[in-house]
Amino acid sequence: MTPLAEQLRPTSLDNYIGQTHLVGKGAILRNAIESGKIPSMILWGPPGIGKTTLASIISKTLNRPFHVLSAISSGVKDVRAVIDAAENEDNAILFIDEIHRFNKSQQDSLLGAVEKGTITLIGATTENPSFEVISALLSRCQVYILKEFGVEELTQLLNTAVDFIKQSQNRTLEVKETEALFRLSGGDARKLLNALELIINSTGEPTIVIDNAHVLNVIQKNLAIYDKKGEMHYDIISAFIKSMRGSDPNAAVYWLARMIEGGEDPLFIARRMLIFASEDIGNSNPNALLLANACFDAVNKIGYPECRIILSQTAVYLASSVKSNSTYMAIDNALATVKQTGDLAVPLHIRNAPTKLMKELGYHKGYKYAHDYTGNFVEQEFLPDQLQGTRFYDPGDNPRERETRKLLAERWGKKYGY
Secondary structure, X not given: OXXXXXXXXXXXXXXXXXXXXXXXXXXXXXXXXXXXXXXXXXXXXXXXXXXXXXXXXXXXHHOOOEEEEEOOOOOHHHHHHHHHHHOOOOOEEEEEEOHHHOOHHHHHHHHHHHHHOOEEEEEEEOOOHHHXXXXXXXXXXXXXXXXXXXXXXXXXXXXXXXXXXXXXXXXXXXXXXXXXXXXXXOOXXXXXXXXXXXXXXXXXXXXXXXXXXXXXXXXXXXHHHHOOOOOOHHHHHHHHHHHHHOOOHHHHHHHHHHHHHOOOOHHHHHXXXXXXHHHHHHHHOOHHHHHHHHHHHHHHHHOOOOHHHHHHHHHHHHHHOOOOOHHHHHHHHHHHHHHHHOOOOOOHHHOOOOOHHHHHOOOOOOXXXXXXXXXXXXXXXXXXXXXXXXXXXXXXXOHHXXXXXXXXXXXXXXXXXX
């Protein structure tokens, strides 16, 4: 039997729910579609918000050949087969789901066809394309950000599903409460419809009353069916990171095991630990970043099942390490100041002076070379005039950064208030 989510998949922009900033009347992507001239694109957003559906609608609206590949199960050979077929077609569209899972060589295989216009590429990803798509391919694509469904979109989807079920199954559905349904969906339309379908199929009664208690009871009994991809991807990675941040290696290893058992991409786990090592540990223990980076490299070389050992070692180390977000806060503070103050002039004495004219204009004049002074330090100004005395970095309260604070206080205590 065709799943409810597939039965309700819209086939036109007028029936498409959400993403009005892209496909609403007069929106940028809708205008491109209606003009018949779409660029190759990357659709970036959380799962279950209509990326695949939008790609299908675009092909139907433009009446173009439509090829679909999944980056999980396809390789360079599959890509080349589609490109060869597209040579004999008119304006073919190639949709690649989870394009972030393609490696560099697989992404490279798309470049020529996209450049020549043999295919129009539509890639879908839940990960930031700036990190997951090679720059050469990214520069040839327009990135469109799709937003998570809110209550309004989920309500519209639920009402559409209820009307469809009433008509197609001749059953009565009374929706009294939606909180549990919406919470379980997490903004994912597919999860919402899967949950609704489970509830309907759990009884043969002609009349079904949907309330929070009934929803939770049915879903808890059928969790493995409801969450077909296993382990509620975003909830589990959140629990994993929060366990490491909370310095609990036992909980961290448990959530790691849940992800491994659920078939999570090991590079996704390693990448998150690499970010965590800098964001949550930073200079309180610089070795954390080194180990996390080594973990990422090793996992990339080895893969499952052996890489589980490396992932576990790193997760335990990160969870057991002292914590500090001081460098993370420092760059955010500095970025906020840059956005507020704009492009302030670089002080003349620390500018580069490779030419005679620059030297005559005062570039580099008065600069003090630190290694010429006792302790390899001499006080001088490095910030723009308007920001003198502004402190961005505040060392954390841990042994290593207490030493850092002491050193900075000796050198910059009066200037920055350490």
